[in-house]
Amino acid sequence: MAKTGRDFKDRLRHTFLFEVILLALATPILALIGHTGVETAALSAVALSIIAMLWNFIFNFLFDIFIIKNTGTIKKSSHHRILNAILFEVGLLAFSLPVIAYALQISIVQAFIVDIGFAIFALIYSYIFNYTYDKLFPINSSLEESSNNTSFVQES
Template identity: 40%
Template structure:
């Protein structure tokens, strides 16, 4: 299993890269003020970083309990990413609508776009992270 500090490095790296990408896309693509989007992105990053840590710890413990290991197959990675994003959507949707002064429907459409981005991003980031920072037990094998 990953260490406490490895999980922190994982979560912070994930959020910093995503924050830059999302701020640029939403400010340029949708015409929102970059400062307003940036601040919203920071708030969402804090929420997502805490959730990322908790969710990954929970997911790894569940994998250990039910599969006996924490090595993720493609199926595990897809379930992992989908579960993470659906829970995050539930947490952030009302905040987005309020902050951007838009309706819940418009916020949902925007958030679904973000979910699609993050589903792909989470899969690629986690796969890359596991290759760059392999689990300690796989380094000795």
């Protein structure tokens, strides 16, 4: 079993806070750019949020395993944080396009343009949120210290 530095409850808190804050920011933006009512924008944002929460939980779990396996530590450099944000948004793009196209009654190409704009916004938000989250809810320091001496991912 891989140790990733964060337990299940912490990952749930991370995912929930990430999405709630993003939802509060995204709903008015979606209503504005989609020329839809706030209700349609909110429902679309909630659907996208559910997709993103599932993807966030799975992706960050796997990303932490990747970091530990390749560096031997859970500590993330700026390079790792940038890589995390970009890979997360690219993966989310594949899941979100059909929802955006359907909700806004636009083509996939138009949804792609909308999603790229939102992905740029979310990319910046993701970096800032994850940096802040790690500062507010640090990983157990004994785990960080011992990661310098041992591997947390058991080899198969």
